[in-house]
Amino acid sequence: MTLFDGPIGPDTYAAIRYGYGFPARGAATAPGEMIAGLHGPDRMRMAFPKAGLPEAAAMGAAYIAARRDIKKEIPDADARLKALWQQIRQAQYTGLLADFARIADTRTPFRERLVHFWGNHFATRTKGRQSHACGPAFLDEAIRPYLAGRFADLLKAAVTHPVMLAFLDQTSSVGPNSKANGDGRRGLNENLAREVLELHTLGVGAGYSQRDVTEFAELLTGLTFDLKRDTGMVFKSKLAEPGAETVLGVRYGGKGKAKLSDVYAVLDDLSVHPATAAHVSRKIAAHFTSDTPDPSLTSAMAATWRDTGGDLTAVYTAMLNHPAAWAGFGAKVKLPREMLASAMRGLGLSGDDIMRTKAGRGRDWLMRPLVAMGHSYLGPPDPSGFPDEATAWVQPYGLAQRITWAMTTVQMVKTKGLAPDRFARDTLGDAASERLLWAVTRAETREEGLGLVLASAEFNRR
Amino acid sequence: MTPVSRRGVLKGGLGVACSAAAHPLMSTMTMAATPGDARLVVIVLRGAMDGLDLLAPVGDPAYAALRPTLGPRAAETGLPLGGGFVLHRAMAPLMPLWQAGELGFAHAVSTPYRDKRSHFDGQDLLEAGTGMDVELAAQRDGWLNRLLQAIPGTEARTAFAVGRQEMRILRGDAPVYQWAPEADIEITPQAQLLLERIYEPDPLFSAAGGSALELAAQLGHATLPPLPDGSRREPLAAFAAERMNEEARIVSYSLNGWDTHRNQKGALTSALDVLQRSILSLKDGLGANWSKTMVMAMTEFGRTARENGSGGTDHGTGGALVMAGGALKGGRILGRWPGLDEADLYDRRDLMPTADVRAYAAWAMRGLHGIDRATLERAIFPTLDMGDDPGLLA
Known part of the structure; x- marks a missing residue:
């Protein structure tokens, strides 16, 4: 049976x-039209908006201030804190509903599926009440605008988004020899660097060493975000480890002040690494087609990735043009x-x-x-x-x-x-x-x- | 007809619909290679159990001064185990097990977790089974899952995570089943029959759906019969025992309530009461299978040697491991006692750990499942040195 x-x-x-x-609600069924639906204005995001990061961060900053005022025994602080928590919860709840509403109404469901695929590839979670309102902004700001372009741009947006920086402790990573660490009391946190290599790009089996992780982590220093003050990611060279860093045999930075462009340069290189092409292609194929995807499908996607420098539209097209994409239903x-x-x-x-x-x-x-x-x-x-x-x-x-x-x-x-x-x-x-x-x-x-x-x-x- | 609790129709004679025979996978399972007879239960005591109150070192000269209110009570009411240690009074119903060699302890143990004393990080490390050389966030799977991967002939229902709480200790590549004894399925008997027909050609849905309907039909904890001594049967253990009398061999669940910062006297008594009933519920429920069972109750870290100002204790380092089961050679407190003089304490505040709790778990798995030492020290507990064989098994 x-x-x-x-x-x-x-x-x-x-x-x-x-x-x-x-x-189907008018959704396309031919690969070419499904791909076309990934481009053009993001109607669903406009139809069902969520709080963006600046607005969400402001709620968080106000929440922190109210909590501080309670300690100072300022009279209305309790009521303010309560009202802000309501607001934060509401922003979070609106985010949940908006994701479902967009799926219910969309004429480009493949686009919504990709939003959630990439949202899980670049998995994040907010920690602490003050930051919960920021959670929904991640998909809208770091994923949705980039899912049909070059993987490099998606990678840069996701890795440097404040929600990711906070989740993977980049906000507490400081170059050991940086100006900000004059007293030597702070230090490097390798969490983000390790996850970018292991999960977001090369994959755990790829040949990178602990030294690559450490030097990559040093290169990432400077990237930060403070909910109390910032409305987006900031790069502070005084937090950054001075000098050049070598990741997978390539030297980055070193001349003058540490720059955000050095961080982008390593992410650009990682985005087109053959191990990244293989690891992420397989993950896409596994998500859509089978827990054990057809090797010829994944190798066709990885080859396209390498040939096009990580053009995601081309990679999706390679998947949808492969017979295995239309076999083994269920x-x-x-x-x-x-x-x-x-x-x-x-x-x-x-x-x-x-x-x-x-x-x-x-x-x-x-x-x-x-x-x-x-x-x-x-x-x-x-x-x-x-x-x-x-x-x-x-x-x-x-x-x-x-x-x-x-x-x-x-x-x-x-x-x-x-x-x-x-x-x-x-x-x-x-x-x-x-x-x-x-x-x-x-x-x-x-x-x-x-x-x-x-x-x-x-x-x-x- | 509105959906009713599956449990509500149990007595209606529809049990046939969810009998084992209705699920093709169940019969093939029993014929396939089996993962052996040994049963391993790992209870995660979340919140940091105070090993110094469970096994109070009343014979240690420094103890009384460290514990001005908890100490005298322990000395007065504790049950002497020899060697200067007394067992907390709340564990009295387990004394027959101690005498029969079916209850034992290891003192001054810990995971490799140090210094930050965060419950969540400590529990993550305990369940991951790794050392501090692996970043907590990079730990993806749990050591019981890695054990499953080393045992031949296992399948999803060989291992059960019991309760609603996520058991990271069982997470990983080997499929496992989860069930909470109080869980239920809102479905009418007719819909259930139809659903079984619908799932029939799909082995994955048929097996999981069949198990779910069958498990939901079992008695809930409201109706569990009392233990032989008249006390309340602990539902997670009662469920675990039922599963282990069937196909399950590895079960893990959590008992909470150990974070005794205030009024430890009352709080620890309640938590220990649940633990002892849980162990007795396993023993009673397992019947003859108790002889092949090893229970290990472990916690993320111990508590401060000094009592705090609220009649409680704060987050510490070294703690205690509780072991039980017919497979255990118990009636002993294992481990090396480090002493409680200020210079002997870890960080001048906590019981100094003298052994890695993972080593005891590794020796148990060595004996119960025949896992070789290299697999235990590299794959299941990476970087662990098991040390000398403590001879855990009877």
């Missing part, structure tokens, strides 16, 4: 493997947020409907279930991001949460007489098997039949 009845057509691949499922399991988003899209919720979700309901319906499913909106526990393999998600506790979410969601959302078999066909296209259609029409109630569609293996795979 197989999960799917017959051959799966390209429309279904395009919608489910490379998007957030049916209804090999991947949707991550929990993808499952929720595709259910909302399938149930016909509009972006505006989603934005109207009241905070209390949003907590019960979205935030808590995502935490229970292991896919918290706040971000992953560590810089390697959320896992991508099916076995990490399809285990008893996680699947129980999906089933329960499916069964409760169809009770909450207005489904106006929608028949379960029709819903299965509308959301799954030719991925809806006769067995699934048979089963969902035998549910005791219409809602339960709809819930079974959402809980099915067919709906949870792509």
